Amino acid sequence: MKRILLLMASLAALVPASAQYSFNGELLDRLAEAYRKGDPRAVKAVEEVAAEADSTLLGMEPLTVTAKKQLPPSGDRRDYLSLSPYWWPDPSKPDGLPYIRRDGERNPEVYDCPERENGDRLGTVTRTLAVLYRVTGDERYAEKCAQLLRTWFLDPRLGMNPNMTYAQLIRGRQTIRGTGIIDSRRMAFALNAAQLIDSSPAWSDYDRRELREWARTFLYWMEHSVNGQKELHAANNHGLWYDAIRLMTARAAGLDDRVREIACESVKPRFAKQVAGDGTLPEELVRTLSLHYSTFVLEALSTARNVARAEGVELWEMPEAQRALEYLIPYYESPEKWPWPQIKPFAQRRGAALLYEAGLALDRPEWVETARRIGFHTSKADFEAMLHFELQ
Incomplete structure (x- = not known):
């Protein structure tokens, strides 16, 4: 009976998902339709995530950028602060400074600055709640999502200042860096969650207006700060994620004309330059987690595409995108055969998700079948588990 009532509510709350989110709107449409029709796979996926949300997410304390012990150099607790993850004390120096790079090895000191993990959780939880709302129509999920968004972005005492000036600092080094902007993809994911609850009374005109203004201010900082100008010219995955973050932020700011401009004038030529003739991504092959980072580039492209x-704009139609994915397919099926460095295990579900999305977009049934064969296996009860119910 509860599911029947929620389905009735969802008919009023749910409108067709246009392709404007940081994830594939088509997958959301497929999930919602299958759930309404009682597809047991969709029902199971949604009910498992709803149970987790009801027991954990609805009662969680709002996350905030101010929940830190160490202040950024500005002295303003509302400025985002994080440490670059692969930098460690120099054993040849008495004080260990300046730190030196050990690629792929995460220094646990990064967890001393909680906004990195809190931002990641914000992006996942808000999208999970928002997808649950869009599929079920249950206003509790929209209300909680709205509360989390207001606290992180809009609260006059707790809300994050729209900049990433102090992201991924390195102890002992004072150089202004652009690389920390990549952290903001997590908050940009949350910005996009607001669009999914736009039809809910929990998200007011004031909320909508203020978040749009926050996004516009952040986009201006990205494109005009020294940090942003440095990241704009990054030749590896950072450059593509810079564009993906700009796209999500421009969408949240209501700047649809900028979305097309960034996709056509920056994403396309940037990605084309990164892919070699054989489909490899040379900038990522030098990394110690080269399969991860090669996939990370395609995940940025997927985000931009969606x-x-x-x-x-259909970015999967780019020959370079298809060439890169074709190269990676055998290694998504058998990661142990990857011929380049990969010092940690690779989650095959990431490859399956990319193949499934591109296969549906380009009508490549062989890619879809490969994605199904690999499967989307996860222990997490979140929005991704729901969206990929057909691969489980």
Whole structure:
């Protein structure tokens, strides 16, 4: 009976998902339709995530950028602060300073600055609640999502200042860096969650207006700060994620014309330059986690694609995108055969998700079948588990 009532509510709350989110709107449509029709796989996926949300997410304390012990150099607790993850004390120096790089080895000191993990959780939880709302129509999920968004972005005492000036600092080094902007993809994911609860009374005109203004201010900082100008010219995954974050932020700011501009004038030429003739991504092959980072580039492209599709831009149609994915397919099936460095295990579900999305977009049934064969196996009860119910 509860599910029947929620389905009735969802008919009023749910409208077709246009391709404007940081994830594939088509997958959301497929999930919602299958759930309404009683597909046992969809029902199981949604009910498992709803149970987790009801027991944990609805009662969680709002996350905030101010929940830190160490202040950033500005002295303003509302400025985002994080440490670069692969930098460690120099054993040849008495004080260990300046830190030196050990690629792929995460220094546990990064957890001394909680906004990195809190931002990641914010992006996952808000999207999970928002997808649950869109599928079930249950206003509790929209209300909690709205509360989390207001606290992180809009609260006059706790809300994050719209900049990443102090992201991924390195102890003992004072150089202004652009690399920390990549941390903001987590908050940009949360910005996009607001669009999913836009039809809910829990998300007011004031909330909508203020978040749009926050996004516009952040986009201006990204494009005009020294940090942002440095990241704009990054040749590896950082550059592509810079564009993906700009796209998500422009969408949240209501700047649809900028979305098409960034996708066509920056994402396309940037990605084309990164892919070699054999489909490899040379900038990522030098990393100690090269399969991860090669996939990370395609995940940035996927994010950009899903935002830009509403403006008539299909990034999977790029020959370079298909060439890169084709190269990676055998290693998504058998990661142990990857011929380049990969010092940690690779989660195959990431490859399956990319193949499934691209296969549906390009009508490549062989890619879809490969994705199903690999499967999307996860112990997490979140929005991704729901969206990929057909691969489980």
